[in-house]
Amino acid sequence: MGDFIIAFADWIWGTPMLVVLMGGGSILLFHSGFVPFRKIGHAISLLRGKYDDSNIPGQITSFQALSSAIAATVGLGNISGVAIAITMGGPGAIFWMWVSAFVGMATKFYTCSLAIMYRGKDSRGEVQGGPMYVIEEGMGKKWKFLSYIFCIAGVMGLLAIFQANQLTAVFRTVILEPAGLDEGEKTKWIIGITMMIIVAIVILGGIKRIANVASKLVPFMVGLYFITVLIIVFKYIGDVPDMLVKIVTDAFSGEAAAGGAVGAVIIIGARRAAFSNEAGIGTAPMVHGASKNNEPIREGLIAMLGPFIDTIVVCTLTALVIMLTGVWQTTESDGVRLTLAAFDTALPGVGRYLLMVAVLIFALSTMFTYSYYGHKCFNYLFGADKADYYNYFYLITIVAGAVASLQVVVSLVDGMYAVMAIPTMISTFYLAPKVKAASKDYFKRMKSN
Template identity: 80%
Template sequence: MGDFIINFSNWIWDTPMLVLLMGGGFILFVYSGFLPFRRLGHAIKLVQGKYDDQNLPGQISSRQALSAAIAATVGLGNISGVAIAINMGGPGAIFWMWMSAFVGMATKYFSCSLAIMYRGKDSYGEVQGGPMYVIEEGMGKKWKPLAILFSVAGVLGLLSIFQANQLTAVLRSVLLIPNGLDSGDSTKWVLGISMMLIVGVVILGGIKRIAMVASRLVPFMVGVYFISVIIILIQYIGNVPAMLQLIVVDAFTGQAVMGGAVGAVIILGARRAAFSNEAGIGTAPMVHGASKNNEPVREGLIAMLGPFIDTIVVCTLTALVILLTGVWESTENDGVRLTLSAFEMALPGIGKYLLMIAVLVFAMSTMFTYSYYGHKCFIYLFGSKKADYYNYFYLLTIVAGAVVSLEVVVSFIDGMYAVMAIPTMISTVYLAPKVKAATKDYFNRMGKL
């Protein structure tokens, strides 16, 4: 079964998925008139909450929506995903993560604008958003099979098995194994059950509790991680330009661990960027679609900040730490353990504990938000009355994620993300003219043209 999952993931992430995400994103980037660059300043003003109105339909504020979305993206994809990219594709994979992020900003702008433009209602009459509602409300009932495909893949792909797996790995590596307290598989089970109980307390409270916790955890976790990384970069500051040059040069020479093919490195970079910032996958539109906002363009502008913060800023910092310390060339560690090696080398004694704290908060906040995403997909398929069944299923899979292998976990999530991207990108490109018209109208009204 494990081999089948790995082979399926590798197959679906070959050229067609690269064309769909990066090619489709580039088309949207150009079609928008390079809006992510031109309107970045306005987006920053919006996220400060100047235009929030608590009386509008929806469940959370735009800032909370962005915090919840970032809680899901700024996480282990930045710490472990970057390490996986460098380990498999060399420094050049980071360059293609950057390219994916820039086009991903346009993709998120369009997809999250549509999430407000074409909101639907669940079986309880609660306003909901996301690709499944965009497809049904914006494209028509005949396209509903696409909405079902997205939701089925979402129920499976938005499990937090990767977060559980990597949090278990770092806790064992930092706290248990060095102190002789690890007993193999039984330890994994204990950690998995503990995570399940903690996550259950939060997610059973619904999106408002999830958003409240995420909006408090995100600034803290980003702060701890940034301070740690900046301290490391200061130590190696003279080598930073050389590492940035290495990333760019290696992106085109393709001297990568996985075979030296530039095309393979591009695919790897796009694959890891999709896992990191989720642009084009369809997760962020679900939480942004729940925001108290009646301006689709405004929500889209706020949402597009996600890939910039996540990949351009946070992933780059992680990559520099790994490259500057040289651990990517001198160790066989993968995933979070590679980043752990870099922190321990740069900050002996305390580095591994700082990263452990960051990983703990990153992983837990992502687990909270992913439950909401999968929950919405389940509601679309089976109705609100059966929603609690998904929560129990989600919590049980946390334990499973803690005990299975990293390769199988990553391949399973990658495969489901690819399936989710198909209906998301089709609907986004199909309805892009609606967003462009709304954009022109919005900035005319705002006096920004």
């Protein structure tokens, strides 16, 4: 079963996803008139709450929506995902992560605008957003099978197994192994059960509690990680230009990649970027669709900041730390252990503990938000009265993630992400002219105010 999951993920993340996400996103970037580049200043002023109105239907503010979305995206994809990209594709994979991010900003602008434009209601009459409602409300009932495909893949792919796996690895490496307290499988079970209890306390309180916790945790965790990484970058500041040149030149040579082909580097970069910023997958529209905003374009502009913060800023800093310290060439470690080795090399004694705190907060905040995504998919499939059962299934899989193999865990999540992207991108293309028309109208009104 494990071999099948790995083979499926490798196949679908080849040409199929490259065409869907990179190709599709590039078309949307042109179609939007390069909105991510032209309107980023306006997006930042929106994020500061300039136009918030608490009387508009929805469950959370736009800032809380972006915080929750970033809590899910700025996470272990930025710490261990970048390490996996460099291990498999060399520094050049980071260049293709950048390309994916700018393309992803356009994709997120469209998908999250549509999430407000075509909101639906669940079986309890609660206003909901997300690709499944966009498909049903915007494309019509005959396309509803795409909503089911999205939600079935979401229930399986939006589990916190990767976060549980990597958090367990960090805790064992940093705290237990040096103290001689690691007992192998038994330790994994204890850590898994502890994580399950912590996550249960937050997620059983619903989206408002999740958003409340995320909007407090996210600025803190990004700030802590940012400061630590900047200290390391400044320590090696003389080597930074060489590293940036290496990222660009390797992107077109493929020298450091396993297999040595440029195509392999592009695929690795695109795959890790999609896991990191989730543009085109359809997760962010679910949380942005719950925001108190009746201006679709405004929500789309706020949402497009996600891939920029996530991939251009945070992933680049992580990549620089791994490259500047040279650990990617001198150690057999993979995933989060590689980033841990880099922090240890740069800041002996304290680096590993600072990273552990960041990983702890990154992983837990992602676990909180993912539960909301999966809950919404389950709600759509089985009705609001049964949706809470999903939370119990979700909590049990945290323990499973803690004890499973990393490769199988990454491949299962990657495979389901790819399946979710297909209905999301089909609906986005189908309804893109509606976003374009609404965008023209919105900016015309902004000029006249």
